[in-house]
Amino acid sequence: MTGFLPLAERLEDIDHGERLSDFAWRMAFGAIGWPWLLASLSGGRKADKRALLDELGLAHDALPHLGSWKADMGFLRHIVREIARLRPAHVVELGAGASTLVAAQALTLHGGGQLHSFDQHGGFVDATRQWLADQGLKADLRHAPLTKKSSDWPGRWYAIDTLPESIDLLIIDGPPWAVHPLVRGAADSLFSRLSPGGVVLLDDAARPGERLVARRWRERWPHMDFRLVKDGTKGTLVGRRRDVSMPAVNDNEAGRGWHHVARAAGIAALIATGWIARGALGEFPQPAQAETFLDEAAASHRAGLLRLAMPSQVESQRLDPQEIERTTGIVLPALPSDWRISDVQLFPTADSPSIAVSLVTPQGEQLSFFADRAETPAEGRPLLAHRAGDTIAYWEAGSMAYALTGRTKANRLLALAAQVAPAG
Template identity: 85%
Template sequence: MTSRELTGFLPLDDAQTARAGWPRRLSDTAWRTGFGAIGWPWLLASLSGGRKADKRALLDELGLAHDALPHLGSWKADVGFLRHIVREIARLRPAHVVELGAGASSLVAAQALLLHGGGQLHSFDQHGGFVEATRQWLAEHGLAVDIRHAPLIHDSKDWPGRWYAIDDLPDQIDLLIIDGPPWSVHPLVRGAADSLFARLSHNGVVLLDDAARPGERLGAR
């Protein structure tokens, strides 16, 4: 499955965990339950993915077919966030973009880089099968991306939840796109992205998807 397909309300992580019966920390479950009760308006709003007219305009700007991203919303980035990615790439013309959480944003970022300077996208995702499917999907669009499987097996020193096993990062990051891990791991888990901030270039930019949600707002403080 790639971001071309229609997806459910829950991210892949929750669906797979529910089927496999993998254990979860009780404290993480309590956090997810509490923030789910608080954040349901944001979760519902994310289902739409944005206006169709805005998506068509974005795809036209990138020179992509209108059916390149047939399904947005749910746990995928919405049109508004994707437009932020394109604008920052056009403005910065970055040499190295690091993306946490692959999918629709990978296609958009890679195509924008092709149009604006030809920088490299380094993308990490916790689902091995999704990584391979996304790599093939991007190749169908003529895009070569450094996309790698990064399982959620590390504990952050300062933040709750499991974090990516990331290696071989570029020494300097010009644009950091944070679109994972999903909130279902822990509402505050994306705060652990601060472990990459030391690699940001002088004019480096951080883009955080779902930044209006309570967990992300706390993590961004």
């Protein structure tokens, strides 16, 4: 939230070559990143903001206008969702602001964990602390000037004095890109403190710099799963540590010094060759994400059939799309009115709950409709896939991915999916 405030670092402490290189990176990424910066000005719909504040029990004027350098609604929803799911003991936030208020309130509602927030501007830290106090909230807010130099990443990093031994949720909304487009990569110095199942949330993840950061994180931290979710104006990178043993330090790649003048020339070469424009920034191969999404859709279908066959399981036949969107952020399309709903369930997935709806068509066909956020090769027109004896028609609309699963012929399933898909 402090991206337009003066950088609280002393330029005389930075050598001339580093300053020249950082300036070249900022100019280059500013030239190619303006569409992302322009798209971020809205911050999200006012209705979504009111719904989030209602969910948190906060007044509608508790948050400032969201947009520009502030966390947007998509990112704030992720914070609330992960705190509700994890009930974390320790949340660490890099870059204070709107996310601080949201995280602090969510923690009071879900477990009462401790929020540790760091920002480079001492005056803003004091103002945020008072802002929280006005709302009856507390957090451990600390001034962390940008004076530390990373051996692995460019730019200057937070001088953090104290951290919890174990971090359950790491929120990254700083430093601002004006320090360096790749500066947030240094947040991986905290990954070794993540608890098993711990989560990383990176704001502005759709920007070119953050996409390069995400690509390198994925290479350096193979025991973590990263996923870009495009459900806000800026995109959120969700990282989750697998529940396996983890080295105390990052040993996936030896620390490489950044040769400042060389990389300044390198970025010019990348732009000249059109490397960025050709889409080389897409950090996650879509087929892998599609496979996970399809596996989950098939699993939800089988689970739904089992529930319907078990008298001890109580079905919920009420589908409330507004409540689902308000609580989970999942947007559901209108389903055909002559399809009978036999069950509606939250279905656990790696990042957050998805929605599974068991359906029966007028012809008696048992189907499952599955909704989640995922990157797949599909667009508005459904594609087909198969899992065991199940046929799956899947498509995307906005940031959402949908699947219709059943044990029926492919052409018939495509015809059924066409009644729901926007370009069916």
